[in-house]
Every structure is written in structure tokens, then in C-alpha cells.
Amino acid sequence: MRQTTVRRVLLVIAVMAAAALLGGCSYVRPDAQHDMIEGFFGVLPVVLTGVFVGLIGTLVGAGGGFILVPILLIAYGFTPQHAIGTSTAVVFLNALSGTFSYMSQERIDYGLGVKFSVVAVPGVVIGAIVSQSFNMVVFSVIFALLLMAVTYTLVFVDEFYLVCSKSQTEPSTRVVYDSAGETHTYSPDMAVGFGGSFLVGILSGLLGVGGGLMHVPLMNFIGIPIHIAAATSHFIIVITSFFGVMIFAGLKTIDLDYTVFLGVGTILGAYYGAKLAMAVHPELIKRVIAVLLLIVSVKLILGII
Structure with a gap:
């Protein structure tokens, strides 16, 4: 019954998001620096970009916003505001698709998810509002630093798993039974989780990265x-x-054509990324992606010098 209710809610959210995109987005706003997508040879590279983003995001174990935003800036000439808004819409589509897959695995803790979302949403609103004041120089520096931090994590941090002492000493308070028959028991440190979720929400709205790259290790950290x-x-x-x-559609900083074609590509990329992750050694994956992110971060810096 719970899963049926959640599916209905997610479908309502999807319909509302689609309505917002159709009603509030523009193909090219007057202050946008990029062109409309025209014809097959205009669509193909955008879809392939989405495939690449979905592939990389899945291999890292997070959404692809952290690589999509700089690609939109560097390759497609987006303004920071359009890159943030469009990336947020693509991340939504990718996360929605992934959530339905995880629902079939029965590994979602819905109670915690709702609680952390309630805390994170105000942060998203704050970040989205602040992001409208970015210029290319400031945004490129901030994003380059984020990519360098991710690169460092991929190369030098073997495991994200850090358990708070509180989680080790208190009795398990939550139990999740997944579809594989495995039982997961844990007692998360909620105070740290709420504070971290608010900060992740700010960064999500500020940079258009979704937040999975930060939320997963945060949640793992609290047990x-x-x-x-x-x-x-x-x-x-x-x-x-x-x-x-909802916010970026109202600000008209989401480009619908890029969102649709990138969204289709990321879903395909996530599918093949999951298969590739099973066939390739994870350390090799991490090293290749780290080099890629370092190159992108350097490119961002060079672009403003």
C-alpha cells in the first residue's frame, strides 16, 4: 500500500513538473547565449551528451549534474543561470527514473526521505535565489573548486563510510527489508542529517547539481x-x-528543448552505466572520471582568464 501511494504521489509530481516546464520554460530566452536545437544533427549531439552525463553519473554513484553544468557552460555557451536551471530539470527526470527502479528493490527509507526533504527544500529555494546573481567568473571558480574536491575524493578517499559514535552505541531504530530478502537495521544521527541536508539543499539550488554526490556520503556518514x-x-x-x-521555470531559466533531449540521453546513459559498472574494476572507473573532472575544472578556470 505504501509503495502504491508513493507511486501515485510521484506521478502527480511528474505531471506538475511537466506542466511547469511547458508553461514556464522558453526555448531560447532573449538573454540566453545559446541557439535553438534544429534538425537531427542538432538533436544527436545533445542526446549523446545526455548519455555521457548519465553514464558518468551512474558510475560515480550520483546524479550527473556535477558534469552536466560545466558541459552546458563550455560546450553550449549557456549562461550560469540557464545551466543551473536546465541541469536541475534534467536531474529531476533522471532521479525520477532512478527512484522507480529503487522502489522495485524496496531500498528506499520513505520516512527519512520525507524528513530530509522538508529540511532541504528551503535550502534549495535560498540557493536558487542566490544563483541569479552569479556572473560567469564567480560561478566558474566555484564550480571548478567543487570538481577539484570531487576529484580529490575519487582519488584519495577509498570509502565514504564513516559511522557516528551515536549510531554505534544506540539501539537500531529503523529497519528496511529489501526485495532481495536482506534486512537493513540502523540508527542514524538525525541532528547531523538535518543540518547536512539543509546545506546540501543550498548547494543543489546554487549549482544545479541535484545533491546526490553530497547526500549519499552524508547519509552514509550518519550511519x-x-x-x-x-x-x-x-x-x-x-x-x-x-x-x-518550479522556481527556475518561473524565472524562465530552463530550456525545454535541451531538457527533453538531455533527459532522454541521461536515462539511456544511466542504464548502460549500471551495466558497465558491473564489468569494469571500480578503481579504474574512479581514476578515469577523476582525470576527466580535473580537465573540466582546468578548462573552466582557463575560460575566465
Whole structure:
């Protein structure tokens, strides 16, 4: 019954987001720097970009916003505001697709997801409002630093798993039974979780990255098993990015044509990324992506010098 209710709510959210996109987005706003997508040879590279973003995002274990935003800036000439808004919409589509998959695995902690979302949404609103004052120089520096931090994490941090002492000493308070028959018991440190979720929400609205790259290790840190953290993070991103879509659609900083074609590509990329992750050694994946992110961060810096 719970899953049926959640599915209905997610479908309502999807319909509302679609209505906002259709009603509030523009193909090219007058102050946008990029062109309309025209013809097959205009669509194809955008879809392939989405495939690449979905592939990389899945291999890292997070959404692809952290790589999509700089690509929109560098390759397609987006303004920071259009890159943030369009990335948020694509992240929403990707997270919605991933959430339905995780629902079938029964690894989402809906109670925690709703609580963390309630805390994160005000942060998304604050970040989205602040992002409208960015210029290319400031935004490029901030995003380059984020990519460098991710690069460092991929190369030098072997495991995200850090359990708070509170989670080790208190009795388990939450139990999740997944479809594989595995039982997950844990007692998360909610105070740290709420504070961290608010900050993740700010960064999500500020940079258009969704927040999965930060939320998963945060949830793992407070004592939530990594599989539950990844699944629940997708559920949270659906809710937080939905509000981001509402805000950015109202500001007309989401380009509908790019959102649709990138969204289709990211869903395909996520599918093949999951298969590739099973076939390739994870350390090789991490090193290749780290080099890629370092190159992108350097490119962002060079672009403003």
C-alpha cells in the first residue's frame, strides 16, 4: 500500500513538473547565449551528451549534474543561470527514473526521505535565489573548486563510510527489508542529517547539481547503509529538484528543448552505466572520471582568464 501511494504521489509530481516546464520554460530566452536545437544533427549531439552525463553519473554513484553544468557552460555557451536551471530539470527526470527502479528493490527509507526533504527544500529555494546573481567568473571558480574536491575524493578517499559514535552505541531504530530478502537495521544521527541536508539543499539550488554526490556520503556518514543511502537519496532528489524546477521555470531559466533531449540521453546513459559498472574494476572507473573532472575544472578556470 505504501509503495502504491508513493507511486501515485510521484506521478502527480511528474505531471506538475511537466506542466511547469511547458508553461514556464522558453526555448531560447532573449538573454540566453545559446541557439535553438534544429534538425537531427542538432538533436544527436545533445542526446549523446545526455548519455555521457548519465553514464558518468551512474558510475560515480550520483546524479550527473556535477558534469552536466560545466558541459552546458563550455560546450553550449549557456549562461550560469540557464545551466543551473536546465541541469536541475534534467536531474529531476533522471532521479525520477532512478527512484522507480529503487522502489522495485524496496531500498528506499520513505520516512527519512520525507524528513530530509522538508529540511532541504528551503535550502534549495535560498540557493536558487542566490544563483541569479552569479556572473560567469564567480560561478566558474566555484564550480571548478567543487570538481577539484570531487576529484580529490575519487582519488584519495577509498570509502565514504564513516559511522557516528551515536549510531554505534544506540539501539537500531529503523529497519528496511529489501526485495532481495536482506534486512537493513540502523540508527542514524538525525541532528547531523538535518543540518547536512539543509546545506546540501543550498548547494543543489546554487549549482544545479541535484545533491546526490553530497547526500549519499552524508547519509552514509550518519550511519545509514550505503545501499539504503543511495536509494533514499534518489527519492530526496526527486522532491528537492521538483521545487527547483518550479522556481527556475518561473524565472524562465530552463530550456525545454535541451531538457527533453538531455533527459532522454541521461536515462539511456544511466542504464548502460549500471551495466558497465558491473564489468569494469571500480578503481579504474574512479581514476578515469577523476582525470576527466580535473580537465573540466582546468578548462573552466582557463575560460575566465
